[in-house]
Amino acid sequence: MEKWSHMKTNNKLTHSKKVKSNKLKWLSYPYILWMMAFILIPLFMVLYYGLTNKDGFFTFENILQITESMNRKALRLALELSIASTIICLLLAYPLALILSKMQMKSNSFIVLIIILPMWMNFLLRTIAWQNILEKTGIINNFLNFLHLPTLNIINTPAAIVLGMVYNFLPFMVLPIYNVLIKIDKDIVNAARDLGANSIHTFLKIIFPLSMPGVLSGITMVFVPSLTTFVISSILGGSKIVLIGNVIEQKFKLGTWHTGSGLSLVLMIFILLSMAILAKYDKDKEGTNVW
Amino acid sequence: MAENKLIDLINITKSYGDTVVLDELNLYIRENEFLTLLGPSGCGKTTTLRIIGGFENPNKGQVIFDGKDITNLPPNERKLNTVFQKYALFSHMTISENIAFGLKISKKSKQYINDKIKYALKLVNLDDFGNRMPDSLSGGQQQRIAIARAIVNEPKVLLLDEPLGALDLKLRQDMQYELIRLKNELGITFIYVTHDQEEALTMSDTIVVMNQGYIQQIGKPEDIYNEPKNAFVADFIGDSNIIASTMVDDRLVNILGNNFSCVDIGFGKNKPVDVVIRPEDIDLVKPEEGTIRGRVTSLIFKGVHYEMDVMANGHEWLVHSTDLCAVGSEVGIMVDPYDIQIMKKPESEDEQAVEINDSM
Amino acid sequence: MVKRFFERFYIGIILLFLYAPIFILIVLSFNKSKSRSKWGGFTLHWYKELFQNEDIINALYTTLIIAFLSALIATIIGTTASIAMSRMKKTPRTILLGITNIPMLNADIVTGISLMLIFVALNFTLGFSSVLIAHITFNIPYVILSVMPKLRQVNPSTYEAAQDLGASQIYAFFKVILPDIFPGVVSGFLLAFTMSLDDFVITHFTKGPEINTLSTKIYTEVRKGIKPEIYALSTLLFVSVLLLLIFINRRGAEKKAPNRLV
Numbered sequence: 001m002e003k004w005s006h007m008k009t010n011n012k013l014t015h016s017k018k019v020k021s022n023k024l025k026w027l028s029y030p031y032i033l034w035m036m037a038f039i040l041i042p043l044f045m046v047l048y049y050g051l052t053n054k055d056g057f058f059t060f061e062n063i064l065q066i067t068e069s070m071n072r073k074a075l076r077l078a079l080e081l082s083i084a085s086t087i088i089c090l091l092l093a094y095p096l097a098l099i100l101s102k103m104q105m106k107s108n109s110f111i112v113l114i115i116i117l118p119m120w121m122n123f124l125l126r127t128i129a130w131q132n133i134l135e136k137t138g139i140i141n142n143f144l145n146f147l148h149l150p151t152l153n154i155i156n157t158p159a160a161i162v163l164g165m166v167y168n169f170l171p172f173m174v175l176p177i178y179n180v181l182i183k184i185d186k187d188i189v190n191a192a193r194d195l196g197a198n199s200i201h202t203f204l205k206i207i208f209p210l211s212m213p214g215v216l217s218g219i220t221m222v223f224v225p226s227l228t229t230f231v232i233s234s235i236l237g238g239s240k241i242v243l244i245g246n247v248i249e250q251k252f253k254l255g256t257w258h259t260g261s262g263l264s265l266v267l268m269i270f271i272l273l274s275m276a277i278l279a280k281y282d283k284d285k286e287g288t289n290v291w
Numbered sequence: 292m293a294e295n296k297l298i299d300l301i302n303i304t305k306s307y308g309d310t311v312v313l314d315e316l317n318l319y320i321r322e323n324e325f326l327t328l329l330g331p332s333g334c335g336k337t338t339t340l341r342i343i344g345g346f347e348n349p350n351k352g353q354v355i356f357d358g359k360d361i362t363n364l365p366p367n368e369r370k371l372n373t374v375f376q377k378y379a380l381f382s383h384m385t386i387s388e389n390i391a392f393g394l395k396i397s398k399k400s401k402q403y404i405n406d407k408i409k410y411a412l413k414l415v416n417l418d419d420f421g422n423r424m425p426d427s428l429s430g431g432q433q434q435r436i437a438i439a440r441a442i443v444n445e446p447k448v449l450l451l452d453e454p455l456g457a458l459d460l461k462l463r464q465d466m467q468y469e470l471i472r473l474k475n476e477l478g479i480t481f482i483y484v485t486h487d488q489e490e491a492l493t494m495s496d497t498i499v500v501m502n503q504g505y506i507q508q509i510g511k512p513e514d515i516y517n518e519p520k521n522a523f524v525a526d527f528i529g530d531s532n533i534i535a536s537t538m539v540d541d542r543l544v545n546i547l548g549n550n551f552s553c554v555d556i557g558f559g560k561n562k563p564v565d566v567v568i569r570p571e572d573i574d575l576v577k578p579e580e581g582t583i584r585g586r587v588t589s590l591i592f593k594g595v596h597y598e599m600d601v602m603a604n605g606h607e608w609l610v611h612s613t614d615l616c617a618v619g620s621e622v623g624i625m626v627d628p629y630d631i632q633i634m635k636k637p638e639s640e641d642e643q644a645v646e647i648n649d650s651m
Numbered sequence: 652m653v654k655r656f657f658e659r660f661y662i663g664i665i666l667l668f669l670y671a672p673i674f675i676l677i678v679l680s681f682n683k684s685k686s687r688s689k690w691g692g693f694t695l696h697w698y699k700e701l702f703q704n705e706d707i708i709n710a711l712y713t714t715l716i717i718a719f720l721s722a723l724i725a726t727i728i729g730t731t732a733s734i735a736m737s738r739m740k741k742t743p744r745t746i747l748l749g750i751t752n753i754p755m756l757n758a759d760i761v762t763g764i765s766l767m768l769i770f771v772a773l774n775f776t777l778g779f780s781s782v783l784i785a786h787i788t789f790n791i792p793y794v795i796l797s798v799m800p801k802l803r804q805v806n807p808s809t810y811e812a813a814q815d816l817g818a819s820q821i822y823a824f825f826k827v828i829l830p831d832i833f834p835g836v837v838s839g840f841l842l843a844f845t846m847s848l849d850d851f852v853i854t855h856f857t858k859g860p861e862i863n864t865l866s867t868k869i870y871t872e873v874r875k876g877i878k879p880e881i882y883a884l885s886t887l888l889f890v891s892v893l894l895l896l897i898f899i900n901r902r903g904a905e906k907k908a909p910n911r912l913v
Binding site (some may be wrong): 026027028030031032034035037038039040042043045049059074092095096099100109110111113114116117118120121122123124125126128129130131132133145149169170175195222224227228230231235242245248249252257260261267271275 | 658661662665666668669670671672673675676679728729731732734735736739747750751753754756757758759760761764765766767768769772779784785787788789791839845848849851853856865866869873881884885889892893896898
């Protein structure tokens with residue numbers, strides 16, 4: 001008799017466990033609703049506006065706006081500058097990440113914090129700070145004048161924009177690379193040396209390939225914001241430098257949402273393309289972590 | 292005979308900050324020897340290995356290899372290879388590429404490398420694994436590839452840092468035989484680090500027992516087992532009964548009030564000593580036939596033997612026997628004089644550096 | 652030896668690059684003269700002006716409220732979502748995580764305009780609420796990103812063990828799961844707060860004419876010509892962030908210390 005009731009209780013437990021784990025799924029419903037309302041549907045709105053004209057008819061003309069000379073130039077310039085700044089960021093960040101990863105444990109997190117600290121300053125203020133430095137009457141030129149050297153005319157040129165991009169996004173390139181480097185087992189490096197590899201060989205054949213996930217992550221985190229920025233170009237470029245971000249912002253300011261959306265769709269295609277290319281190299285399907 | 296010294300460690304001292312890990316360590320290793328550094332965690336065995344490999348530099352002392360001072364030589368210029376504890380396979384390369392790594396650096400020809408890879412894979416019984424990636428292999432397989440990768444470079448010495456630690460028992464035992472076979476087939480010197488005394492006893496030609504940075508004893512496995520030089524070695528290797536006793540005179544020792552004949556001489560008259568008796572060397576006989584009488588307090592069947600605790604003269608004796616005596620029965624303890632090992636009582640904790648006794 | 656020197660030199664140059672502009676701002680905040688390059692003497696005048704500038708103070712206030720509220724709500728939604736997702740089967744979870752990544756991978760500007768479009772389509776007036784909703788939206792992924800790894804670390808059987816011992820679901824949640832993942836929740840909240848403070852683009856598109864956050868206020872000021880009050884503001888922001896980071900760093904060190912006793 002006792003055995004029977006024991007079995008019955010067991011069944012109850014398993015049965016109620018099943019019901020209970022279903023209950024937990026309810027926790028995700030607020031998020032799913034929110035996501036649909038504010039992520040998915042808005043994107044469809046962009047798709048809708050991009051593919052229709054004012055009268056509501058389907059059209060490609062918004063997307064084709066990209067072929068118009070001004071827009072083409074803006075996109076091209078944005079691509080050139082963002083690729084340039086991504087490369088510069090990579091060249092600057094990689095050695096830094098390498099050096100940091102070799103440092104002792106104590107000063108470790110402190111140094112990392114020091115690198116992150118500027119990131120926590122307001123994005124606009126950081127960019128404005130460079131405006132100060134690069135201005136015709138700015139710090140650099142005053143210093144050069146003092147030395148009777150010719151003034152440097154960087155402000156309002158593409159170089160200033162690249163400088164602004166690199167300055168703002170450098171930490172985003174350093175951190176992912178650093179995070180991957182410190183996770184490399186020290187014995188892997190020891191093994192390479194044990195088998196006869198010198199420092200350069202070890203770096204090229206072992207460390208660099210193993211750091212690729214971090215590099216790809218860093219590239220993503222620098223390229224996309226650079227490509228789509230309009231703030232950096234408006235603050236450091238005056239009204240002379242027009243990037244695709246500026247164009248889109250203008251369209252929306254003027255109320256021409258259809259054109260704006262169409263151009264945004266083109267931009268999104270570029271973003272998706274670059275992600276796809278990078279994803280091909282990234283074997284880690286969990287996604288990339290910055291922190 | 293101190294000939295064929297392949298590696299000579301002279302007065303090696305190593306500290307990390309304030310902690311002294313090795314203090315004036317002296318050790319030499321002969322060609323074709325299977326030498327094991329054995330000891331508990333923190334005894335300095337891994338540090339010693341890493342100093343030989345070049346991954347650590349000693350604060351003081353020299354490392355002589357084949358007559359040359361290699362103390363400051365970086366690892367990639369030493370003619371040794373290491374098998375690491377966690378295998379350290381290159382996860383972004385195939386098995387073949389892993390194995391070929393060292394050979395490519397030595398600029399061997401493509402044909403040579405391919406032949407070597409085939410040979411190495413065959414040697415470790417993983418013939419068709421060349422194109423697989425390390426992560427797709429089991430622990431035991433990864434371990435064998437790590438060994439293959441090291442030996443293809445034909446080093447004179449192979450360093451192994453607790454390579455079998457992460458494997459389960461059966462696999463570990465199989466790998467132990469594999470390693471012995473490899474050593475004999477390749478004819479190279481193995482320097483092995485482990486904390487597992489059974490492993491050391493199974494595979495080694497020479498065991499170096501270490502504790503707290505000092506060498507406690509060096510010798511063949513049988514000697515270390517049968518004639519431990521101090522309480523630490525006796526306790527670390529195998530089970531043992533270690534009893535504080537008094538050496539009455541040569542060949543006579545008083546254990547817990549009863550006199551036993553033994554075979555050691557030179558320990559003085561009426562001097563305090565430590566006595567080591569292995570559990571399997573104790574014979575349980577009828578109470579009136581034993582040198583000491585006692586009572587069985589516990590009995591556990593261990594498969595290979597019965598393990599019994601016998602309370603006699605205030606001391607709980609550990610006994611291994613294939614015959615059982617029931618709990619509560621009165622028994623007599625008999626020990627053959629050859630099986631009583633006498634050890635000096637140490638002055639302080641187990642920190643006495645032992646003179647290297649070359650009894651070979 | 653030489654290598655070490657170069658390594659330190661390199662770090663030094665990078666740090667100089669990162670901090671020079673900020674220090675210049677700080678110095679200029681004490682500059683009597685409005686000029687950007689001539690030193691006119693030390694003054695705290697601009698700090699006074701700053702606190703008297705209603706517009707800027709309002710913008711700061713708005714920024715802090717939005718950051719706090721959006722981070723809070725995002726943390727609640729994000730944490731519950733993470734817990735739910737950790738119990739899902741692989742496919743639905745991968746899909747949800749994929750959609751979660753969209754705001755982070757997508758360009759700010761696209762997120763901004765898409766939100767603006769839907770607000771307008773719903774005849775929702777752009778103002779405080781629209782900004783708040785927008786901030787919550789881009790904050791949730793960061794919370795999920797902080798909480799999910801913590802959930803993976805936590806032993807799933809502890810939850811079942813609690814139930815086995817008689818705990819109701821809610822009780823088990825609050826007493827077992829939540830404390831375990833709490834560090835992840837906190838760091839998610841802080842991350843969301845930071846992201847919200849710093850945001851410009853998304854706020855720019857969803858704010859409407861009435862309200863301003865600090866970022867949008869600064870942007871409009873830049874177009875007119877810099878006021879030194881902005882420098883004072885920068886200095887104060889920098890100092891507070893520095894203090895915050897030092898505080899967090901110390902706290903992190905303290906947390907580690909107790910473990911040594913065990």
